[in-house]
Amino acid sequence: MLSAVVTGLAESLRRLGSGAIAAIGRLGYAARFFVAVIYESPAAFARLHLTVREIYFSGVLSLIIILVSGLFVGMVLALQGYDVLQRYGADESLGVLVALSLVRELGPVVAGLLFASRAGSAITAEIGLMKATEQLSAMEMMAVDPLARVVAPRFWGGVISMPFLAALFSTLGVFGAYLVGVRLIGIDPGAFWGNMQAGVDFRFDIVNGVIKSAVFGTAVSLIAVFEGFDAKPTAEGVSSATTRTVVESSLAILALDFVLTVFMFRGLT
Amino acid sequence: MNLNRSTLDLWVGAFVAMGIGAILFLALKVGNLVNWGSTPGYRLEARFDNIGGLKLRAPVKAAGVVVGRVERIKLDPATYQAVVTLKVDHGYEFTTDTIASILTSGLLGEVYIGLDPGGDPKMLADGTRLTKTQSAVILEKLIGQFLVDKAANTGGK
Amino acid sequence: MSDSSAPASAPAPTSPEIAVELADVTFGYDRHPVLMGISMTIPRGKVVAIMGGSGCGKTTILRLIGGQLRPRSGRVMVAGQSVPDLDREELYAMRRKFGMLFQFGALFTDMSVYENIAFALREHTDLPEELIRDLVLMKLHAVGLRGAAQLMPTELSGGMARRVALARAIALDPMLVMYDEPFAGLDPISLGVIGQLIRRLNDALGITSVVVTHDVYESLKMVDYLYFVSQGTIIAQGTPAEVRASSDAFVRQFVDGEPDGPVPFHYPATAYRAELFARA
Numbered sequence A: 001m002l003s004a005v006v007t008g009l010a011e012s013l014r015r016l017g018s019g020a021i022a023a024i025g026r027l028g029y030a031a032r033f034f035v036a037v038i039y040e041s042p043a044a045f046a047r048l049h050l051t052v053r054e055i056y057f058s059g060v061l062s063l064i065i066i067l068v069s070g071l072f073v074g075m076v077l078a079l080q081g082y083d084v085l086q087r088y089g090a091d092e093s094l095g096v097l098v099a100l101s102l103v104r105e106l107g108p109v110v111a112g113l114l115f116a117s118r119a120g121s122a123i124t125a126e127i128g129l130m131k132a133t134e135q136l137s138a139m140e141m142m143a144v145d146p147l148a149r150v151v152a153p154r155f156w157g158g159v160i161s162m163p164f165l166a167a168l169f170s171t172l173g174v175f176g177a178y179l180v181g182v183r184l185i186g187i188d189p190g191a192f193w194g195n196m197q198a199g200v201d202f203r204f205d206i207v208n209g210v211i212k213s214a215v216f217g218t219a220v221s222l223i224a225v226f227e228g229f230d231a232k233p234t235a236e237g238v239s240s241a242t243t244r245t246v247v248e249s250s251l252a253i254l255a256l257d258f259v260l261t262v263f264m265f266r267g268l269t
Numbered sequence B: 001m002n003l004n005r006s007t008l009d010l011w012v013g014a015f016v017a018m019g020i021g022a023i024l025f026l027a028l029k030v031g032n033l034v035n036w037g038s039t040p041g042y043r044l045e046a047r048f049d050n051i052g053g054l055k056l057r058a059p060v061k062a063a064g065v066v067v068g069r070v071e072r073i074k075l076d077p078a079t080y081q082a083v084v085t086l087k088v089d090h091g092y093e094f095t096t097d098t099i100a101s102i103l104t105s106g107l108l109g110e111v112y113i114g115l116d117p118g119g120d121p122k123m124l125a126d127g128t129r130l131t132k133t134q135s136a137v138i139l140e141k142l143i144g145q146f147l148v149d150k151a152a153n154t155g156g157k
Numbered sequence C: 001m002s003d004s005s006a007p008a009s010a011p012a013p014t015s016p017e018i019a020v021e022l023a024d025v026t027f028g029y030d031r032h033p034v035l036m037g038i039s040m041t042i043p044r045g046k047v048v049a050i051m052g053g054s055g056c057g058k059t060t061i062l063r064l065i066g067g068q069l070r071p072r073s074g075r076v077m078v079a080g081q082s083v084p085d086l087d088r089e090e091l092y093a094m095r096r097k098f099g100m101l102f103q104f105g106a107l108f109t110d111m112s113v114y115e116n117i118a119f120a121l122r123e124h125t126d127l128p129e130e131l132i133r134d135l136v137l138m139k140l141h142a143v144g145l146r147g148a149a150q151l152m153p154t155e156l157s158g159g160m161a162r163r164v165a166l167a168r169a170i171a172l173d174p175m176l177v178m179y180d181e182p183f184a185g186l187d188p189i190s191l192g193v194i195g196q197l198i199r200r201l202n203d204a205l206g207i208t209s210v211v212v213t214h215d216v217y218e219s220l221k222m223v224d225y226l227y228f229v230s231q232g233t234i235i236a237q238g239t240p241a242e243v244r245a246s247s248d249a250f251v252r253q254f255v256d257g258e259p260d261g262p263v264p265f266h267y268p269a270t271a272y273r274a275e276l277f278a279r280a
Helices: A002-046 A048-058 A060-088 A092-133 A137-143 A145-186 A191-197 A202-230 A234-264 B005-030 B139-156 C058-066 C089-095 C111-126 C127-142 C158-169 C188-205 C216-222 C241-244 C249-256 C273-275
Strands: B041-048 B059-063 B065-075 B083-091 B099-104 B111-116 B132-134 C018-029 C032-043 C045-053 C073-078 C097-099 C176-180 C208-214 C224-228 C233-239
Touching: A002 A048, A002 A145, A002 A202, A048 A060, A048 A092, A048 A145, A048 C111, A060 A092, A060 A145, A060 B005, A060 B132, A060 C216, A092 A137, A092 A145, A092 A191, A092 A234, A092 C208, A137 A145, A145 A191, A145 B005, A202 A234, A234 C058, B041 B132, B083 C058, B099 C111, B132 C273, C018 C058, C032 C045, C032 C058, C032 C073, C032 C208, C032 C224, C032 C233, C045 C058, C045 C188, C058 C073, C058 C097, C058 C176, C058 C208, C089 C111, C097 C158, C111 C127, C111 C158, C127 C158, C158 C188, C176 C188, C188 C208, C188 C216, C208 C216, C216 C249, C224 C249, C233 C241, C241 C249, C249 C273
Parallel strands: B059 B111, B099 B132, C045 C208, C045 C224, C097 C176, C176 C208
Antiparallel strands: B041 B083, B059 B065, B065 B083, B099 B111, C018 C032, C018 C073, C224 C233
């Protein structure tokens, strides 16, 4: 009986070990892939229209969801924030509350998550499908490097789009908060904007927010192109790659957000 | 796809323009970019026994008007006093007997330094020290003091 | 890295009449061997078919010739150069002389038919647009689809997509064209068309063609030589006439389409009676 338990345990450990080794191996493969993509990037910019095209597909086509979500998030923030602030007589700080929440955190993070779901999954599906239908192979056989022509433009399209999307998210959020706070609830607009301007620092808050969104954009784009390129060339291979992109991107965004926040906002107290 | 180049370029150009516009809006309307860069001003030093919740970049106000910002906070290892460096905008001058107090705006408001000028004809110059200061009111000490007084009163009956 | 034009252990140099040569090539994935000692020569200007059942390694041979895979051992020579020894630049230079027709076409779905064929021309040459236009229309005309130039790949039927892919494969006037299952899933008319095109283009353009397929009927109509691959080795070869007259059991089973023979009908299993009456 005891030997059965021991062998069962040993088997689980063995599987854990090989799983961990496989995961680390995949991480190394992804790192080499990243280096290769960066290396081939000059070609993506030499053919600027390729990258422009990808900015359209990743950025412009994500506008609707980003703008609408930003508006609603801002409005909800204003409603909830007002409810709490007015208990302490601090309702004129609503502008600062909303602006800082959006610019520092919600803008980059939520826009990043939405971007991963919409654009990231689309990129993975596209590349995965090209792999499954042998289009990448065909390109290779025509002596054109698919990394340079297919992967790198999509990567840079995502990296460039993200900061703009995050900024637009925050802007619409502030506007939504203005609509609810000033128009609906009746907070004095002078106090609303004035406190906000006094409380939000360009270098500290806004630039940090932009840096965050750039980092998130890089992470999401990299994961998206990697999972697409690495997908199994079958229908279910592509579908599971797409799911993996969304899950891994979301986790990466949240983890990176924590790390960046610790470094950037250390001097808060 | 069927998207021709010029339509694509138009949309992407619009997108980038919107994005830059958003960043500018955030910087100017939401943030304080207008005040970016070191504002011209001169420095004054003030020492306190306790600065309470005073933070860096806290405002320095006189008569409720913001005239500067707190630039640096350090502890003097010899006297165990807080040494606060204020940056005051050019154009505002304060007498040498100005009192610098640490105040709170409202009950939960931010902590700031209030300047109360006196009647001395001489003005503070760049790098000089405010001699008259009033430390922050610490709520716990106040309560403790109240309890001690109360105990003393009831005990004396 | 050995000098690609004169391998260190060079046996007799391949004559210029040989376009492709494989010598004792082995290949496999981890524990799964695919090719075990393949040797074949493909003369210049000929159409050669590689036949065999599904999954026997035919497509692997094409990938070895094209340099997408490296053999475990053996030589893969194309136009006198050893393909596995080429570095990336040399490999890409060599691939510019290849054309490949993938199963089901593998057309770029985000571009029109015209763009697909112009792709290689735009990437590898500096030709002006007017010249590219003439060349694209010429290739399309050769496969009979000049009128379909502005269609998107999703709007094409299977046979048409295959023909467009063929036009794309010959866009740069290659010296070697490889066909991966060109007849798979086509209607009888399209089958005839593709078969004819492969032969006519090969002779008209003076290229060498390697056709991987399991369509016996069409192959026998138009190829110069056939190789039969089964379980990783070449078990038969010959001209169409020799193959038709062959008495080799495998060739006969393949050509006549017999369900059982050297390639067994039953997947390996325990004795039927024993399994039926076995206790769970």
